[in-house]
Amino acid sequence: KNQVEQSPQSLIILEGKNCTLQCNYTVSPFSNLRWYKQDTGRGPVSLTIMTFSENTKSNGRYTATLDADTKQSSLHITASQLSDSASYICVVSAMGGGADGLTFGKGTHLIIQP
Amino acid sequence: NAGVMQNPRHLVRRRGQEARLRCSPVKGHSHVYWYRQLPEEGLKFMVYLQKENIIDESGMPKERFSAEFPKEGPSILRIQQVVRGDSAAYFCASSPAWTGDRATEAFFGQGTRLTVV
Numbered sequence: 001k002n003q004v005e006q007s008p009q010s011l012i013i014l015e016g017k018n019c020t021l022q023c024n025y026t027v028s029p030f031s032n033l034r035w036y037k038q039d040t041g042r043g044p045v046s047l048t049i050m051t052f053s054e055n056t057k058s059n060g061r062y063t064a065t066l067d068a069d070t071k072q073s074s075l076h077i078t079a080s081q082l083s084d085s086a087s088y089i090c091v092v093s094a095m096g097g098g099a100d101g102l103t104f105g106k107g108t109h110l111i112i113q114p
Numbered sequence: 115n116a117g118v119m120q121n122p123r124h125l126v127r128r129r130g131q132e133a134r135l136r137c138s139p140v141k142g143h144s145h146v147y148w149y150r151q152l153p154e155e156g157l158k159f160m161v162y163l164q165k166e167n168i169i170d171e172s173g174m175p176k177e178r179f180s181a182e183f184p185k186e187g188p189s190i191l192r193i194q195q196v197v198r199g200d201s202a203a204y205f206c207a208s209s210p211a212w213t214g215d216r217a218t219e220a221f222f223g224q225g226t227r228l229t230v231v
Contacts, residue, residue: 046220
């Protein structure tokens with residue numbers, strides 16, 4: 001069964017600090033991995049998409065890594081800001097991942113404290 | 115360039131009433147997906163549509179729920195005879211091609227929060 005597990009479930013850090021969110025998946029055959037940011041009460045917004053051949057991708061202060069061998073991904077946030085407070089969702093795309101091809105993690109709820 | 119537009123943002127219905135949720139995809143996108151999200155839960159796939167066709171509705175309850183994406187106009191998710199358990203956030207996403215293919219980007223709307231009282 002295709003699954004995406006994210007850790008931690010929730011995380012609280014101080015403004016200005018860095019943090020790393022983890023994603024493990026068992027989706028097969030793998031096509032690509034996406035990280036989304038979902039602010040409270042809003043829809044998910046794409047941060048990065050990585051295909052099999054990419055092992056790192058950056059979007060401003062967000063850097064995603066992918067290890068297709070161990071089926072792990074991480075999202076690193078540098079110099080956190082209050083506006084980074086949100087849920088971060090890892091989504092893996094593959095054949096058999098549902099009719100939309102996507103398997104969603106439950107997300108990591110990140111809180112940035114001043 | 116408007117993104118995915120969903121309306122209404124909030125909808126309150128009494129038990130037994132009908133709820134109609136609308137989704138206008140990004141201009142030029144012919145693939146629409148509906149998802150349901152409960153508090154503290156991940157997004158759950160409901161239905162995948164292309165213009166005038168339901169491609170897969172395996173995530174949608176067989177009774178009371180229906181979806182359409184007509185040739186003209188928005189996609190509609192319709193819930194008949196709503197019950198308290200239908201209370202959730204419903205998100206629509208659109209893409210120019212199937213999201214399971216390569217790195218096709220999916221764009222999400224802001225969601226409709228349905229509350230059944």
